[in-house]
Amino acid sequence: MGLxxxxxxxxxxxxxxxxxxxRFITVASTxxxxxxxLFKHLLPLFEKKTGIQVRVVALGxxxxxDMGKRGDSDVVFVHARPLEEKFxxxxxxxxxxAVMYNDFVLAGPKADPAKVxxxxxxxxxxxxxxxxxxxxxxxxxxxxxxxxxxxxWKAAGTDIAKDKGPWYRDTGSGMxxxxxxxxxxxxxxxxxxxxxLSFKNRGELAISVEGDRRLFNQYGxxxxxxxxxxxxxxxxGQAFVDWVISPEGQKAIADYKIGGEQLxxxxxxx
Amino acid sequence: MILPLRLEGISFRQIIAPLSLEIAAGPSTIILGANxxxxxxxxxxxxxxxxxxxxxxxxQGQGEERIRRGQAMVFQRPVxxxxxxxxxxxxxxxxxxxxxxxxxxxxxxxLREVGLTEVAHRPARVLSGGEQQRLALARAWALHPEVLxxxxxxxxxDPGATREIENVIKAFDASGTKIVMSTHNLGxxxxxxxxxLFIHQGRLIERAAVDTFFRRPASAEAxxxxxxELPWV
Amino acid sequence: xxxxxxxxxxxxxxxxxxxxxxxLLGLPLGAAIAVGRFPGRRALIVLLNxxxxxxxxxxxxxxxxxxxxxxxLGEFGLLFxxxxxxxxxxxxxxxxxxxxxRQSVEDAWVEYEEQLRSLGAHGLSAALTLVxxxxxxxxxxxxxxxxxxLAEVGAVIIVGGNIDGVTRVMTTTIALETSKGDxxxxxxxxxxxxxxxxxxxxxxxxxxxxAQRRYG
Numbered sequence: 001m002g003l004x005x006x007x008x009x010x011x012x013x014x015x016x017x018x019x020x021x022x023r024f025i026t027v028a029s030t031x032x033x034x035x036x037x038l039f040k041h042l043l044p045l046f047e048k049k050t051g052i053q054v055r056v057v058a059l060g061x062x063x064x065x066d067m068g069k070r071g072d073s074d075v076v077f078v079h080a081r082p083l084e085e086k087f088x089x090x091x092x093x094x095x096x097x098a099v100m101y102n103d104f105v106l107a108g109p110k111a112d113p114a115k116v117x118x119x120x121x122x123x124x125x126x127x128x129x130x131x132x133x134x135x136x137x138x139x140x141x142x143x144x145x146x147x148x149x150x151x152x153w154k155a156a157g158t159d160i161a162k163d164k165g166p167w168y169r170d171t172g173s174g175m176x177x178x179x180x181x182x183x184x185x186x187x188x189x190x191x192x193x194x195x196x197l198s199f200k201n202r203g204e205l206a207i208s209v210e211g212d213r214r215l216f217n218q219y220g221x222x223x224x225x226x227x228x229x230x231x232x233x234x235x236x237g238q239a240f241v242d243w244v245i246s247p248e249g250q251k252a253i254a255d256y257k258i259g260g261e262q263l264x265x266x267x268x269x270x
Numbered sequence: 271m272i273l274p275l276r277l278e279g280i281s282f283r284q285i286i287a288p289l290s291l292e293i294a295a296g297p298s299t300i301i302l303g304a305n306x307x308x309x310x311x312x313x314x315x316x317x318x319x320x321x322x323x324x325x326x327x328x329x330q331g332q333g334e335e336r337i338r339r340g341q342a343m344v345f346q347r348p349v350x351x352x353x354x355x356x357x358x359x360x361x362x363x364x365x366x367x368x369x370x371x372x373x374x375x376x377x378x379x380x381l382r383e384v385g386l387t388e389v390a391h392r393p394a395r396v397l398s399g400g401e402q403q404r405l406a407l408a409r410a411w412a413l414h415p416e417v418l419x420x421x422x423x424x425x426x427x428d429p430g431a432t433r434e435i436e437n438v439i440k441a442f443d444a445s446g447t448k449i450v451m452s453t454h455n456l457g458x459x460x461x462x463x464x465x466x467l468f469i470h471q472g473r474l475i476e477r478a479a480v481d482t483f484f485r486r487p488a489s490a491e492a493x494x495x496x497x498x499e500l501p502w503v
Numbered sequence: 504x505x506x507x508x509x510x511x512x513x514x515x516x517x518x519x520x521x522x523x524x525x526x527l528l529g530l531p532l533g534a535a536i537a538v539g540r541f542p543g544r545r546a547l548i549v550l551l552n553x554x555x556x557x558x559x560x561x562x563x564x565x566x567x568x569x570x571x572x573x574x575x576l577g578e579f580g581l582l583f584x585x586x587x588x589x590x591x592x593x594x595x596x597x598x599x600x601x602x603x604x605r606q607s608v609e610d611a612w613v614e615y616e617e618q619l620r621s622l623g624a625h626g627l628s629a630a631l632t633l634v635x636x637x638x639x640x641x642x643x644x645x646x647x648x649x650x651x652x653l654a655e656v657g658a659v660i661i662v663g664g665n666i667d668g669v670t671r672v673m674t675t676t677i678a679l680e681t682s683k684g685d686x687x688x689x690x691x692x693x694x695x696x697x698x699x700x701x702x703x704x705x706x707x708x709x710x711x712x713x714a715q716r717r718y719g
Contacts, residue, residue, distance in 0.1 A: 026583060031682075034667075035679075035682070035683050039667070040667070055583065055664075055666045055669055056666060056667065057583055057664035057665075057666055058664075058665070059664075069573075070571050070572055070573035070574075071571075071572035071573060071577070072571050072572050072573070072582055072583070173682075174682055175682075176681070176682030176683045176684055177681075177682045179684060180681075180682070180684060183684075195683075198683060198684075199683065199684040200683070200684045200685050200686070201684030201685075201686055202684075229572060231572065231580070314617075317621065319617055319620060319621065338623055339623070342621070342622075343617075343621045345617060345618060345621075349614060349615055349617075349618035349619075351632070351636050352636050352637075352718040352719065353718075361622075361632075362622050365622050365623045365624055366622075366623065393717065393718045393719045394719070395718065395719030396718075396719040409622075
């Protein structure tokens, strides 16, 4: 045990020598948000203004919230409102602020076996896919996207856990790998628009359904509760939360475009 | 003084039957016997590399350290570290607790004694078999042991190298070191030995002065061995 | 391009440090087991050999639980930093170096044991002398450890968090780019990684050969 402590002290020295100079916070967010490229655009602006480096650990929503509960991050930035509200209610977060929304789209094979392409009704589309038993790839990983997908199946009157068949493929992976699988299998898949726009391995897939209000995906930002975890960097974390919902931060979010298309729509309430 | 060495009722598994003997200072002792007779095992028991299954091995003098430092052993195959010849001797001196200041001089003296000063800084492992065995003797010499065990030291060497080794052993003997050497080379035994311990199938069959042993062997096995007729054990 | 340079530099730093620490701990450990005689020795050897196959992702998870703020060593705040990655890879590589060292030392001990004991060297001191003497054959063990460290992704991605500019290494970048569907980029990075490993092995082999010729 004494050897372990020495080892850790050594690592700490190495870690300190490089990090003592750098003020930073740790933000737990989701893979889809990071892969959309939003953070690469947004965070340098924040750092320039405040000198605070933001380190994003991108995991699934479930794991991000778990990180917040453990106190391994200072801020949580995810898109699963009921889970976020529970997080705050259980005392792990100080307060939830709405930040922005993006939307999901249903991508699918150009051959369109379920005949849903061009529709604006996601619920009807899902019912058709189930009826046709067309291949469908799901993330199955407790992410915000997965959560949204389950809600839509519910709205379509299906208990997907019970009613799924071999046509429903649970990949248990992030958005990118699930898209890879869907592309490889020519399956329908629910994805956030940001990841879709940056995804380069589309194969035969194209957007089948978009624009349904039910496909809107709301993001929230929460400061991890310093009462539960005293080491949380609450001033710097709060500065980040404040900036992201400030007019300046909101404009920066709106300015982020891929191929001329805006991905995220700021909607913080003042 | 750690001699005389007394072995009482020593046995080792099936190889050495209970035997007792005493090794005193002075005459060089040759342990003679055919292959498999138990010579090597007996030497290792005496030097402390093996523990007897029964019986007692008693040196004079106090303290394990003193007893170990009074002995050195040279094996059939010299084992050198991947260092220079000089460094190998320095290593042995360091282990023996010789203070750092005097080590290099003592090591060079030992190399001079065996005629290897020219190769002092060559990697020991690139030396020839004969040179490495001479180096092993130099290493033993540097330690100034009271007893020098040699386990068939020339078995792997050509006649020229064998002669060189024998000369060094004679020099050791002349300087007062007790020689205990095993061999199955009858000529070598006559050249180097004062007394013979004849081992056969793990038993001490005969002990006599060298001349007596070869001219008038007392036992049938010894007689057969001297005539070169002893079957492989 | 400098981003790629930073990623490669971090990969090398983390893995080389891990191999260094694993060697400092593992070489004496392997040598001690090779030379020692104690009850349970054979079971320990079997265990050590088995641990060579520790799944990186399991190591990552265990270290994560240890270093998390909610865990026993959380006070050091090491999670999601390069030192955490070094710790995880050290644990991963330690059994490889120790087990291979044990085997080499045990084989050499057969040759050296009697002479070393005759000279009065025993125990750990004799074992360490041996380790130094057979250092060139131990290079293979160290290279095996380095290869494992550079190639793994499961441990570093969990304890490092794959943070852009901070804890992103070659393997985690390849994983990320693959998951983003940018397969050509992922492949190019893969080739760079493989070339690097081949280069390291070639250099080590040449050094080993030259030294063997010199020292015999």
